[in-house]
Amino acid sequence: MTIDLNAIKAALDRPGRPSSDFDLNPDTVLPEGRKLRPAGVLAAVVEGKTELELILTTRSSALKHHPGQIAFPGGKQEETDADVTAAALREAHEEIGLPPELVQVLGTLPPHETGTGFLVTPVLAYVGEPFQVLPETGEVAEVFRVPLSHVLNPDNYLTQSRRWRGVMRTYYTVPYGPYYIWGATARMLRAWTDRMT
Template identity: 45%
Template sequence: MAVNDPAAISSAEFFDRARARLRFDIPPGLTDPDEIPASGDRGTDRMLAILSREQPIRPAAVLIPVIDRPEPTVLLTQRSAHLNDHAGQISFPGGKIDAADASPLDAALREAEEEVGLTRPFVDPIGYLDLYGTSFGFRILPTVAKVKPGFDLRINAAEVDDAFEVPLAFLMNPANHQLHSKEFRGVERFYYAMPYNERYIWGATAGILRVLYERIFTP
């Protein structure tokens, strides 16, 4: 198998690569409207530039909880159907960064505990991924973390309908990264989707997972 084949890399190798490639440096674009997160797609970059002039930046943080099982999994949530933003969608634990949060990492850990009861003793933070911008004006800073098995989840029904695990090897396999498109003010923009069984993972969540793949599994 190829060296960068996710199915050929052990749990320990994944976390070693993540620690070697990720840091806790906070990008200025998290709060600076003049710094536009680069998506790699011209249409999306143009959309983000337009939105940054039209609405306030909404700094947010999410946790990418990679569970250290013999075959690692990623913990995802399905957001409650009544929420104002991204209702019913597949997401990472996370949300907006509050003034009381010491850092984006602190916000991600707080939200994970509030949403699904994932407590901090089980979470070993590794580092931040690249900043990710969305069409709702959010600037999301994801934290990759190694999660020790043995936790008991407590779902907060006010925010989350369900929490579930997806094999990391599936999410990191580029063959499962479907590329879709839609129009935004006359410009075509692209987004990823990664359907898994009955779960439709798409939009920002799939886009962030694609960034994780590119950071960890490409030279």
């Protein structure tokens, strides 16, 4: 399956719906009136040797939330950010050294609610020029790339379960080589995958 920028742009024109960490757990009761903090993550694709590749990070094991997990660069929207797209661009610059001026924003997917109280908007983008990757060591243990065709192929997704806060929770995974991509990152990628078909 070959994926190009036209296919991504076409997918963004198709209808989508918000996702959540609880999509595969319909019995979960979420509190009414909960306040979610806005955040943006950058799903940036770059030219690989033979196809487009997606930039991902492994979070530092020292972080309070999701230590050691695989994630998009990004984070919560600050007061100085114009919107969640600006937050995603700022965080990608801080976390992996990606200059915002090299980023061509293609559009956004519907927001994703996390179990930690964030409403995360995935910002899809293309980076057409090489840049020097500079991981922010306090937050990022590793920056790596995966073939976009792998993480946007529904056949590569599995559902697994584990106990979380005393309750069994089911979630998506999309493993790639040594990388165990799961949780919110896999759920947002799965939402993107659904838009591609």
